[in-house]
Amino acid sequence: MTTTKLSDVLAPSFRPVHDAIRVGQYNQFVLKGGRGSTKSSYVSVEMILQLIRHPEIHAVVMRKVANTMRTTVFAQYVWAITELGLYSRFKPTVSPMEITYRPTGQKIMFFGADDPGKIKSIKVPFGYIGLLHFEELDQFAGEEEIRNLEQSVLRGGPIALEFKSFNPPRTAINWANKYCLRDKPGQLIHHSDYRSVPVEWLGQRFLDDAHYLKSIDTAAYEHEYLGEANGTGGMVFGNVHSRKVSEEDIIVFDRIYDGVDWGYFPDPFAYNRCYFDAARRDLYLFREATMYKAGNRKTADKLIEMGVTENDRITADSAEPKSVADYRSYGLYCHGAEKGPGSVEYSMKWLQSLAHIYIDPARCPDTYREFTEYEYERTKDGEIVSGYPDANNHHIDAVRYALEPVWRRRGR
Incomplete structure (x- = not known):
């Protein structure tokens, strides 16, 4: 079909995405990553390959603002x-801004979301629109705007492939970063950075700039080049990192800590399981339960279902001694946190002092959302x-209780 090998235009990290499309494993792809990851290059190549593969469909490419299209995403295609x-x-x-495939008349059309009239009146000469690419996803207003655009563009036909690409904003509470935490059927979340890209594609100057920034400002390097949403600003926890914890990891965790923050409604019951690597001062959070309107018997059964046994010590909020007693009557090794004056401030500062909270x-998902969205309050002047x-700190409290020992x- 093409005169070029795919390995010449697709970085190795995107080959699994291409293969997943080829076998029909997913139909929506969210591609996030740092500078130089080639995610936009990949999407433009894949869209063209899919257009040629399916002669009955057309494609739409969108950015938030139309006047940025010509020198950015249009040039990329x-x-x-x-x-x-x-x-x-x-x-x-x-x-009009479009690219036509001469053998069939199929079109790749480019639109800005700031001109909704054009989007609603899109007409194609035959077939239907089956390919959609949102470039710089985070620049759109939010999920509702994206849904409205999807509904306007993707209509009819058995094929509907959608790509969303962006560099994650620094703050974890940005809607696009939060969107990537959703486990949506048929959707693949893919993260990439420049380290998987052939050196000759990037050039030595790019690598030198990346290494220099890493040497003088690690946080800026991790955000710009690795695509991590690690901004602090008003965030309480600047040491939180997203990290997959596998069953193989969990098997070798030798000191496990369990914590519970009692709740019913509107505040939830929150449970967390943790591992603390004392030598490296790294904390791993890898299991949670969040329940609303659930009594003590029901929440206890949930923890037992999750593998908590009578040998696992649970440290819970001591403000509800009856709930602690209920858990003990159910056979769980539960006791109330000691708390005491200054315990909240000390335990929070201790969590902030850790090298990493993974x-x-x-x-x-609920724990990650709490830790990354938890911010200091500000005055009306922004101080x-x-x-x-x-x-909005229920899992944070559960973690504090779990790690009270x-x-x-280590300091009180």
């Missing part, structure tokens, strides 16, 4: 057809208020 050795088969035009967002907000032993 022209690059892709050139690199694939297919330029003679395509006809790019800028008014949270598996697939295993612990940060000292102290820790007592809101550690932080009390």
Whole structure:
């Protein structure tokens, strides 16, 4: 089909994505990553390959603002057809901004979301629109805007492949970063960075700049080049990192800690299981339970179902001694946290002082959301208020209780 080998235009990290499309494993792809990861290059190549493979469909490419299209994503697609050795088969035009596949008349059309009238009135000469690419996803207004655009563009036909690409904003509470935590059927979340890209594609200057930034500002390097949402600003926990925790990892964890924050409604019951690597001062959060309107018997049964046994010590909020007693009557080794004056401040500062707090967002989505969205309160003038907000911190409290034997032993 093309005069170029795929290995010449696809970085190794994107080959599994290409193969997943080929076998029909997913139909929606969220591609996030750092500078130089080639995710936009990959999407432009894949869209063209899929257009040729399916002669009955057309494609739409969107950015938030139309006047940025020509020198960015449109130029990227022209690059892709050139690199694939297919330029003679395509006809790019800028008014209207589209690329036509000459053998069939299929079109790749480019639109900005700031002109919704054009989007709603899209007409194709035959077939239907089966390919959609949102470039710079985080620049759109949010999930509702994306859904509205999807509904306007993807109508009819058995094929509907969708790509969303972006560099994660620094703050974890940005809607696009939170969107990547959703486990949506048929959707693959893929993260990439420049380290999987052939050196000759990037050039020595790119690598030198990356290494220099890493040497002077690790946090900026991790955000810009590795695509990590590691911004601090008003965030309480600047040491939180997303990390997959496998069953192989869990098997070798030798000191496990369990914590419970009692709740019913509107506050939830929150449970967490943790591992603390004392030598490296790294904390791993890899299991959670969040339940609403559930009594003590039901939450206890849930923990037992998750593998908690009578030998696992659970440290729970001591403000509810009856709940602690209920758990003990159910055969769980539960006791109340000691708490005491200053315990909240000390335990929070201890968590902030750790080298890393690793949270598996697939295993612990609620915990990850709490830790990454937990921010200091501010005055009306934007000044940060000292102290820790007592809101949306149920799993944070469960973790504090779980690790009370550690932080009390290490400094109080």
